[in-house]
Amino acid sequence: MALMITDDCINCDVCEPECPNGAISPGEEIYRIDPNSCTECVGHYDTPQCVEVCPVDCIPKNPDRVESKESLYEKYLALTRKTG
Ligand code: SF4
Numbered sequence: 001m002a003l004m005i006t007d008d009c010i011n012c013d014v015c016e017p018e019c020p021n022g023a024i025s026p027g028e029e030i031y032r033i034d035p036n037s038c039t040e041c042v043g044h045y046d047t048p049q050c051v052e053v054c055p056v057d058c059i060p061k062n063p064d065r066v067e068s069k070e071s072l073y074e075k076y077l078a079l080t081r082k083t084g
Pocket residue numbers: 003018019020021022023024033037038039040041042048049050051
């Protein structure tokens with residue numbers, strides 16, 4: 001699954017630079033995760049880095065984007081191919 005940021009986000013900005021896929025960006029009101037770019041950090045790290053650093057625990061799994069570890073890894077491969 002991709003992860004998502006909930007309304008509890010306090011815009012602290014610590015997660016954005018931690019994302020190895022550049023999937024996190026400031027939205028209009030709170031930060032957001034592009035589900036097409038989030039691999040749950042599969043391929044880069046053992047654990048989701050944004051979840052590790054978020055001070056208010058507002059980054060759950062996105063129920064609309066259920067993905068297996070295998071498909072997350074495929075996404076990682078596709079993303080790294082694209083960005084070189
Ligand atoms: S789980 Fe990893 S890839 Fe997904 S948004 Fe968080 S830091 Fe980025």
